[in-house]
Amino acid sequence: NAGVTQTPKFRVLKTGQSMTLLCAQDMNHEYMYWYRQDPGMGLRLIHYSVGEGTTAKGEVPDGYNVSRLKKQNFLLGLESAAPSQTSVYFCASTQGAGNSPLHFGNGTRLTVT
Amino acid sequence: AQKVTQAQTEISVVEKEDVTLDCVYETRDTTYYLFWYKQPPSGELVFLIRRNSFDEQNEISGRYSWNFQKSTSSFNFTITASQVVDSAVYFCALSEGLTSGTYKYIFGTGTRLKVLA
Numbered sequence: 288n289a290g291v292t293q294t295p296k297f298r299v300l301k302t303g304q305s306m307t308l309l310c311a312q313d314m315n316h317e318y319m320y321w322y323r324q325d326p327g328m329g330l331r332l333i334h335y336s337v338g339e340g341t342t343a344k345g346e347v348p349d350g351y352n353v354s355r356l357k358k359q360n361f362l363l364g365l366e367s368a369a370p371s372q373t374s375v376y377f378c379a380s381t382q383g384a385g386n387s388p389l390h391f392g393n394g395t396r397l398t399v400t
Numbered sequence: 401a402q403k404v405t406q407a408q409t410e411i412s413v414v415e416k417e418d419v420t421l422d423c424v425y426e427t428r429d430t431t432y433y434l435f436w437y438k439q440p441p442s443g444e445l446v447f448l449i450r451r452n453s454f455d456e457q458n459e460i461s462g463r464y465s466w467n468f469q470k471s472t473s474s475f476n477f478t479i480t481a482s483q484v485v486d487s488a489v490y491f492c493a494l495s496e497g498l499t500s501g502t503y504k505y506i507f508g509t510g511t512r513l514k515v516l517a
Contacts, residue, residue: 385503
């Protein structure tokens with residue numbers, strides 16, 4: 288059982304370039320989340336989705352877009368990367384209802400130069 | 401607004417010492433859930449425990465124990481007889497119910513635990 292899979296694991300971008308991070312889960316979870324982790328700031332929510340075709344903004348959505356065309360996939364896009372988006376990105380999924388723990392992917396380390 | 405505070409940024413202990421990681425939360429919800437996660441040096445996030453707001457019983461799992469006190473809005477985590485493998489960043493989290501009926505998960509800033517041999 289793969290759980291939550293993130294691709295790629297590492298990426299280096301130049302300022303202004305675009306890219307898409309892919310998150311795939313095989314647990315049939317309704318809820319999916321994208322977080323970024325920065326030193327001293329913990330995990331901050333970028334966007335989330337409560338089901339196929341729905342997305343919502345989290346705490347730090349600016350500069351990012353997301354799509355949930357299929358239930359198992361949640362894509363995070365950076366249209367024009369900036370150095371401030373250098374971070375480790377985590378995708379997570381859960382059954383929902385607030386009492387279920389998040390299942391995390393292994394993260395994507397992104398550097399924007 | 402809901403909030404999770406982990407005031408201890410970094411703790412260093414010598415192996416076999418006991419250590420407590422503090423977590424204080426703020427919420428207006430009457431029903432809520434608290435979680436602890438471990439992030440070892442390899443980087444993945446590992447779920448440790450969940451506690452709901454109606455269950456104030458302490459929990460023990462091997463060398464790990466958790467103390468939940470609603471009166472002080474705290475959900476502290478104690479490692480007994482620490483080991484080098486316990487070295488990690490530990491995150492406390494709170495699930496927040498939204499008016500839409502969905503939930504968001506709010507994380508503290510984490511406590512880095514270093515266990516020295």
